[in-house]
Amino acid sequence: AQRVTQPEKLLSVFKGAPVELKCNYSYSGSPELFWYVQYSRQRLQLLLRHISRESIKGFTADLNKGETSFHLKKPFAQEEDSAMYYCALNAGGYNKLIFGAGTRLAVHP
Amino acid sequence: DAGVIQSPRHEVTEMGQEVTLRCKPISGHDYLFWYRQTMMRGLELLIYFNNNVPIDDSGMPEDRFSAKMPNASFSTLKIQPSEPRDSAVYFCASSPQVTYNEQFFGPGTRLTVL
Numbered sequence: 001a002q003r004v005t006q007p008e009k010l011l012s013v014f015k016g017a018p019v020e021l022k023c024n025y026s027y028s029g030s031p032e033l034f035w036y037v038q039y040s041r042q043r044l045q046l047l048l049r050h051i052s053r054e055s056i057k058g059f060t061a062d063l064n065k066g067e068t069s070f071h072l073k074k075p076f077a078q079e080e081d082s083a084m085y086y087c088a089l090n091a092g093g094y095n096k097l098i099f100g101a102g103t104r105l106a107v108h109p
Numbered sequence: 110d111a112g113v114i115q116s117p118r119h120e121v122t123e124m125g126q127e128v129t130l131r132c133k134p135i136s137g138h139d140y141l142f143w144y145r146q147t148m149m150r151g152l153e154l155l156i157y158f159n160n161n162v163p164i165d166d167s168g169m170p171e172d173r174f175s176a177k178m179p180n181a182s183f184s185t186l187k188i189q190p191s192e193p194r195d196s197a198v199y200f201c202a203s204s205p206q207v208t209y210n211e212q213f214f215g216p217g218t219r220l221t222v223l
Contacts, residue, residue, distance in 0.1 A: 099151060
């Protein structure tokens with residue numbers, strides 16, 4: 001079965017601390033993975049996708065097929081990073097996304 | 110471009126009433142998705158359309174839910190009759206006809222069923 005697991009509902013850190021939001025997926029084929037973010041009072045929006053291999057707002061995510069993971073990392077968290085983060089799997093090539101339950105990141109001053 | 114437009118933004122209704130949520134996708138986008146967001150279950154895909162045709166409605170919780178897309182610029186999600194457990198934020202999203210492309214989300218409709 002296709003599934004995305006985000007084990008942490010809430011991740012609370014202090015400004016300047018490293019951040020890692022965990023994401024594990026279940027899919028037998030070649031996955032396409034995304035991170036979406038929802039800031040307070042804003043729309044859910046794409047943060048990054050693994051195929052682009054880019055860093056957005058200091059965040060990076062590496063696909064580890066051996067561990068079936070796609071963890072989101074940032075070396076130094078900022079208060080403006082506080083948001084809800086969703087990991088998503090596109091497993092069918094038809095733009096159908098399966099989302100994880102989401103992790104709320106709270107960055108404290 | 111105003112992006113994906115949803116209406117109403119907030120809806121409060123009583124159990125048993127019919128609720129209709131509306132969505133206007135971004136012009137030129139061929140895919141339209143309906144999601145439900147709750148604290149317990151996060152973001153769940155309910156149904157999606159490609160070129161106005163429903164492709165996968167396996168996420169629709171039960172027969173009380175129905176969705177239509179009569180043309181490329183309009184879609185509705187209807188709940189009849191509504192129940193308190195339907196209370197959630199309902200999102201519409203659209204994307205172009207390109208594999209693995211970004212989905213663009215609307216602002217959502219917050220539904221409260223009393």
